[in-house]
Amino acid sequence: MASARIGARALRDLLGDWRNEAPAYEGLADRVTLLLLDGRISSGSRLPAERELAAALELSRTTVAAAYRRLREAGYASSLQGSGTTTALPHGRSEEPAPGDAPISFTHASLPATRLLTGVLDDGLIDEYRSHFGSLGYDGVGQPGLRAAVADWYGRRGLPTDPEQIVITTGSQNAIHLAARALIARGDRVWAESPSYPNAFDSLRDVGARLITTPVTVDDGWDLDTLEATFRRSAPTVAYVIPDFQNPTGRSMSVRDRERFLEAAAGAGTTVLADEATAELDIDRGIRHPPLGALAGRHGADVVHIGSASKSVWGGLRIGWVRAEPQLARRIAAGRGATDLGVPIFEQLVAARLLPKSDEVAEERRAQLREGREVARSAIEELLPDWTFPARLDGGLAAWVNLGAPVSSQLALAARARGLLIAAGPRFGVDGAFERYARIPIAADPVALRRGIELIAEIWPSVRRVTRGELDYAGTVA
Template sequence: MAVGERRINGHLLARLIGTSLTERPYYLAAGRAISGLILDGRVPTYTRLPAERDLAAALGVSRNTITAAYTWLRENGFLDSRQGSGSWTVLPGAGAGGGTPLIPDSERIDLGAAAPPAIEGLQDAARLAVDQLAAHVGGLGYTPYGLPELRHAIARRYVERGLPTTPEQILVTNGAQHGVSLLMDLLVEPGDPLLVETPTYPHALDSARRCGARVRTIGVTSQGWDMEYVLDAFRQWKPRLAYLIPDFQNPTGALMDDDERAAVVAEARRAGTSLIVDESVVELAIDSGDQPMPMAAHDTDGRVFTVGSVAKLFWGGLRIGWVRTTPPVAARLMAVRQRVDLSSSVVDQLTATHLLADIMRIRAERIRRLRLNRDALTAALRDRLPGWRFTTPSGGLVLWAQLPRPVATALGEAAERHGVHAAPGPIFGAEGTLEQFMRFAYTQPPDVLNDAVDRLAEAYSEIIARPVSVRHDLYV
């Protein structure tokens, strides 16, 4: 990654820091605030920081204060400088982000895989699908674009959500990740800048890297996106493509509102950027209230590619997803698909078609159960781990928790020993950040979640009882 390719001005950095620096000395408060922004991904690594005098003016402090703050950041490994080139953000002992795959663990209480159990009625729908096979077995069984009846059902659901859509705009895939990978294969050339959130869904990040894209990041928290920063990223980098999760973002749970969606699409248009919008959990709005329109509702020139799936609503084992795009792009995606895959299962497509006909009832039941699970998890965390901070997500399948200390990887390992499978924050980061966060799926029933939190509390007590090696007063 080219050093200093990304810049942040004094006004924006001051706003991210916050202007009320009450800790003494002020330089240490400013240094810690900037290091926190780097660690949680809101200021990406290799970002050139503003000149000392510019940040001092924006914060209303002396230049000597910012000089001392930058010195502290250098001493603690968060800042690198070169004569005549300025200073840019780095990580102490930086390495590539990593972690264990987000795969289910049947040996432990699984809070890592965001995959709910199958809904009631799945087996009945599958039996109806098998009964319908007689109408299909006379052909070859290949449906390059998807079964017509399924494409009609998916298009109809978009119309119900307020987005005019025809079946010709739908390409059926083997799950949402399949659709994301196809789009990246089609739209990205090696070396193209690709914008992603941090934290984000790690398998999409892997797809971007396999395409040879130059990954650039924008921060998102449980409170949402800093839109000034997001729009500035489009202006600075003019990325070829951006991958966003505006609906109950994975892993933070944030929900982008209508005005923010419109602003992102407008800025993408000006930058010449295409958008992959992942709607994998869009149907899982737990709390009541009007939901934002699909981001594609703000699209005027076919640059928004929407990816959907039935996995999170119906069952992960039903490998049916789709891409909503223009008919010409659907044809190009179908051609790309032929390199590795010819068609989705006819039985699965028929099953999904039957379930989509009953989506409102199924959705209401799924949401009812998720609400019980979510509320049980949040109550248990507040009771057993009161020092952990989180925002209760209004939908989706996961909760993003901030720990008092940056020990997520160690906690994940300790939790495994205590019989809980969880997902440490660095799995969701592009650059080794997010050690102060954990993601927990609330797909288990309340009694299991209560047991899991008891075990997590024991694991956390075990971790914090160990002596921690720190750089200077970094974690004081």
């Protein structure tokens, strides 16, 4: 079977701002490696010819040849005469923890199952499940009981909702993809905050969106002046935003910020895609802000909401939803056949029982996330004084930590060799930025969280030496 070929321009776009203080060939090889390890480049993909990539990146052919050689030496590429250079994943190298090590993953920001989950798994649930055995077993919109429970959840938060406006999905990622397919045509401009949830970027790109971004930061939140100017100039078709406990910065929009955002979207004719998967993961914000849709009417803005039980209840409960006006909801449901035919009934029955208990779940999560936040903060302040933990982190699943040096990619590679998986900062942008940042999940088990930070502290002095080219390419310290 012929391997997929990556064009020079496509690879350039994936690489983004890959340069750091290391020699150019090392930086280029490191970024290609991370793209491969993150799954954004598939193993077995044919890389651009050296001359083509050199022209696209404005480098010498010698630099690209040295980067490809470094990839081959580390086992991340192979070459055959006349066939070019093809990516590979070496066995037993830095993409896998060393044998015998207990792997720790900082790549996923998720919690274990809520203690309330066991309580709903009773005989009554099993009997209800059996009652569906005579039916087809799936549909495009979801079980009536769960759609009603989701509608009630919005109503309790200040946004009256009819079950007809709800489409049940297999998690929030599926919800983002289905909504994007219904709202975006290939080539449409779509705004997103940056940094943001990387899988959302992937879904938006998959439907052909041309992404434009403006910043959101730990200290200042959304740059609304720049956002408003961008909306006026570009009139994006859709705007993707996480208004509560934004991933990865942890920031939340104030009511005033929400009003300005909605006014800008309405003025540009932009549909807002509001991701609320983390909306109830409050630690000590102490204020329940209204959903964007509850404020949209006064501005004439169109808002489609994305929600999920997977972040608050359990990642293994793959239940999400889209809230949209009935006509759009029907269109989203009608178009899902290309990806899936529906959501398993059992999971829907479980979620329908748990959603009315969302306040109890939120209290449980508040305690867990507070503990994780303090474990991460104290460990970083003690062991990694070069790093800056957010002064304000009042909710969400992770901390967006400033490393004090543009070495996030090198840190991710070195950590893998020690059995610790970290998503490099550039994974959360669209242009390879954020080399000075790493996302540390405060939702992780406290013991594993502390141990992971201890491992980072052990390798950190050597990672900092990357500016002198002393980091071995496989992720070990030379």
